[in-house]
Amino acid sequence: MIKAGIIGGAGYTGGEMLRILVNHPNVEIAFVNSTSNAGNLISDVHTDLIGDTDLRFTDSVNFDELFEASPSGGGLEGAVLFLCVGHGDAKKFLEANPINDNIKIIDLSQDFRLSANASFSTPDSGLKTKDFIYGLPELNRDQIKSAQNIANPGCFATCIQLGLLPLAAKGLINAEVHINATTGSTGAGQSLSTTSHFSWRNNNLSIYKAFEHQHLNEIGESLLQLQPTLSEALSFIPQRGAFTRGILASMYLESDLTLEEAQTIYEDYYSSHPFTHVSRKNIDLKQVVNTNKVLVHIEKHGNKLFIISIIDNLLKGASGQAVQNMNLMFGLEENSGLRLKAAYF
Secondary structure (H helix, E strand, O other): OEEEEEEOOOOHHHHHHHHHHOOOOOEEEEEEEOOOOOOOEHHHHOHHHOOOOOOEEEOOOOHHHHHOOOOOHHHOOEEEEEEOOOOOHHHHHHHHOOOOOOEEEEEOOOOOOOHHHOEEOOOOOOOOOEEEEEOOHHHHHHHHHOOOEEEOOOHHHHHHHHHHHHHHHOOOOOOOEEEEEEEOHHHHOOOOOOOOOHHHHOOOOEEOOOOOOOHHHHHHHHHHHHOOOOOOOEEEEEEEOOOOOOEEEEEEEEOOOOHHHHHHHHHHHOOOOOOEEEEOOOOOHHHOOOOOOEEEEEEEEOOEEEEEEEEOOOOOOOHHHHHHHHHHHOOOOOOOOOOOOOOOO
16 A cells, blocks of 8 residues: 555545545545644544544654555555645745655645745755646656656646647647636635625626736746747636635637547547547536646637637646646556546536
C-alpha cells in the first residue's frame, strides 16, 4: 500500500482528496493535517464521510514515523504527501518542514508550476534540491511517471490547455486565441469573500481578471513546450458562474483546418489518455461534474475553429488530477480509484 498524508485537509480540495483516497484500492491515509481543526473528526468537517473514516485531523506531523522513511520499509510501496494549501503556503510549509527525499510530493498550489519556480531547496535542510514536474498527464505523462515531485496544474489552466494542446502539438496555433471560461463558486476556495457569498453569487454572473488571469502563465508555457514558435496572443476572459462546481471554456481562432481534419487531430492526440474524450455532439457541464473526465467538442464556423472543453474544477482541475498523477508516479493504472460517475440529474 501507498501511505498518503494530506496537508490542508479541511478545505474543498482536501475534502475531495479524502473522498477519493478513502476508496482508493492502493492507498492508506496516514494522516490529515489541519491546524484549525486539530483533534476534530474528519467526518465532523466533511460530513458526507460519516461511516467512511474515523480519522481525526492533526496539527503536527512526524514524517519519519508515519512514512517509515524508506519506500521499502514496512512492506510499503511508497509514500506521498499532498499539499492542499493556499498559494504561497506550500513553499512556506516545505521551508518549515524539510521532507525526506523518499517521500513524493504533489502540490496543488501554484507555487511550483512555472519553470522559473520549479526547483526548491532549503539551504539548511541537508536534503537534495526538489525539482517539480508540471503535472498535466496529457502533456507530461512520461516525465510524471519518473518524477519525485509534482506541481499540479490550475483548474482554468487544465480546462483551457486540454482544449488547445492538440493544435499546439501540430504547430497550428497561428492566430490569436479568444477564450471565455466560467467557473463555479468552489473555484474561489472555502474562505468567504464578497464574491463567494450565496446571496451575491446566486442568480449572478461577473467577469474578473480579464486578460491577466494568473493561469495564463502556465498555459503559455505548456503551449510553447509543444509549439516553440508560438507568438500569438491568448485573450482570456474568466467569469464567475452561479453554480457550485465545474468549468466550461469556449475558445476560437482562425484556422484553415476542416472540421474533419480538426476532429482527427484531437481524437488522435487523446486516444491514449483515459480521461480526455472528444465528443462529436455538443457537451454540457453536468456530463463531467463529480468525475475526473474532460470532454472536448469542436465546431467550424466559416474560418473560425470553435472549441469547447469542460471539467470539474475540484477533480480534474485539482484533487482528481493529483491522484491521477500519484497513480502514474507509483506505476498504478492511471484511472485507479478514479472511476467516478457524473450525477446527471
